[in-house]
Amino acid sequence: MRNRRIVIGVTGGIAAYKAPLVVRRLVAAGADVDVVLTRGGARFVGAATFEGLTGRAVRSEVWDAVEEETHVALARHADVVAVYPATAHTMARAASGLADDLLTTTLLATTAPVVMAPAMHTEMWEHPATRANAAVLRERGVALVGPAEGALMGGDVGAGRAVEPDAFVAAVVAALGQDRETPVGGVPDLEVVADPDEQPWAGRRVVVTAGGTREPIDPVRWLGNRSTGRMGIAIAAAAARRGADVDLVIAGSELPTPPGVTRVEVTTASEMHEQVLARADADVVVKAAAVADFRPADVAQRKLKKADGTPTLSLVPNPDILADLGRRRAEGGGGPTVLVGFAAETDDPVANGRDKLARKQADLLVVNDLTATGAGFGHDTNEVVILAADGSRTDVALTSKDEVADRLLDVVDVRLAAADPAPSREPAPGR
Known part of the structure; x- marks a missing residue:
């Protein structure tokens, strides 16, 4: 794909958070990618993300850079124009x-050939107006890839989900084989499925913490919390499915270990601190565990009666694992390429999350609003906001914790690709 120029339009649908993966894969294949970010798309993903991946300025307005090129210059130079996601309005x-x-x-x-990934709620996709618009676009030669069936925004499930990035990239590659001089067309609708055996994180090392630490009071009692470990386990499983070598440092959970994941059992915050810092030089560390902030200063040797x-x-502070990882990395002492923290909040979750993200010197912070129905401890579902150090945010509406894990990864x-686009394929030490 070297010297092929692709224009990617990113519009205002929740699937816009996956558009950087489309861009990343095309750039990695050698293409020159220009991103056109609509106002709606910019509400989901910031321009800086795409500029970091492409090394090219993001365009948003007809009036941008008028002195350098006309408003039709992108269209004239493109080998393919692709839209991911393509909303009903677009x-x-x-x-x-x-x-x-x-x-x-x-x-x-x-x-040039045009490829679109429709993405919207089922009712919108099935509306006669959208069906008619899809038919018109197909008649003109536009390739509509999808939509797929699956989880949608707001916890809905049905037809309307954007196809996965790899499927869309395959459609763009197919479109490049068309005759550029044929107006718009000649590209059929494509049903493309990514290779299920593909493991893009092969060679990556990932550390995930899960569960709730327990701080002993006496031989039978402890200070703890309500965490079951479900969210952290889902993240570990998702990383393993992508081919990573995954260590799951887990406390206070009886849930089973996912396939391909190495389980490291701990009990206290101090034990988790020791195990995580020993593994800190990983590609990714995700701190999803609920770690006790304090522990008893003295532990009774016999049961209190x-x-x-x-x-x-009398309580004393526990070590702050996330802060220590962030500090050590900032001071040049090594650490993960991408550091992710979690915050369970009950008041002003986003503002408190931003504050924690800055204090802990992490790259991403996943905020749980514990007051939200179906989110947080003890549920199979979750609703989160993923805050980034660059100021961007990704909102994940109520859905399964497995889906939240995949969206987080x-x-x-995207950040791994920008920092280290070519992971080693060597196994982790001791594997």
């Missing part, structure tokens, strides 16, 4: 021949 404007922003102007002016009177507990993947 498809309607394209079918109507509107040119009310830079993306639709590019679509109207191009003679009522007859002895009401005990008084997609966000991590």
Whole structure:
């Protein structure tokens, strides 16, 4: 794909968070990629992410860089124009021949093949207007890839999910084989499925913490929390499916270990601190465990009894694993390429999460609002906001914890690609 120029339009759908993966794969294949980011798309993914991946300025407005090139220059130079995701609104404007922003102007002016990934709620995809617009686009030669069935925004499930990045990239590659001089067309609808055996994180080392630490009071009692470890286990499983070597440092959970994951059992925050820092020079560390902030200063050697009177507990701070990882990395002492923390909040979660992200010197912070229905401890579902140190955010509506894990690792993947696009294929030490 060297010297092939591809324009990627990113519009305002939740699947926009996966668009950087599409861009990353095309750039890695040697293509020159220009991103056109609509105003809606910019609400989901920032321009800096795409500029970091492509090394090229992101375009958003018809009036950008007018002195350098015209508003149709992108269309004239493109070998393929691709839209991921393609919202119902974008498809309607394209079918109507509107040119009310830079993306639709590019679509109207191009003679190159056009590939779109429809993404919307099921009701919108099945509406007669959308069906008619899809038919018009197909008649003009636009390749519609998908949509797939699966989890949608807001916890819904059905047809309307954007196809996965690898499937869309395969469609773009197929479109490059078309005759560029044929107006728009000749590209059929494609049903492309990514190779299930592909493991893009082969050679990556990932450390995930999970569960809740337990700080002993006496031989039978401890200070703890309600964490079951489900979220951390889901993240470990998702990383293993991508081919990574995964260590799961887990406390206080009876849940089983996912296939391909090495389990490291600990009990206290101090034990977790020791095990995580010993593995800190990994590609990714995800701190999903609920770690006790304090522990009893003195642990009773025998069971405390009522007859002895009401005990008084004196608490001392536990080591701060996330802060120590961030500090050590900032001071040049080594650490993960991407450091991810979690924050369970009950008040002003995003503001408190931003503060924690900065204090802990992490790259990403996943914020749980414990007051949200179906989110947090003890649920199979979760609803999170993924905050990034660059100021961007990714909102994940209520869905399964497995889906949250995959969406988080997609966000991590973008940062891994920017920092280290070619992972070693050597196994981790001791593997």
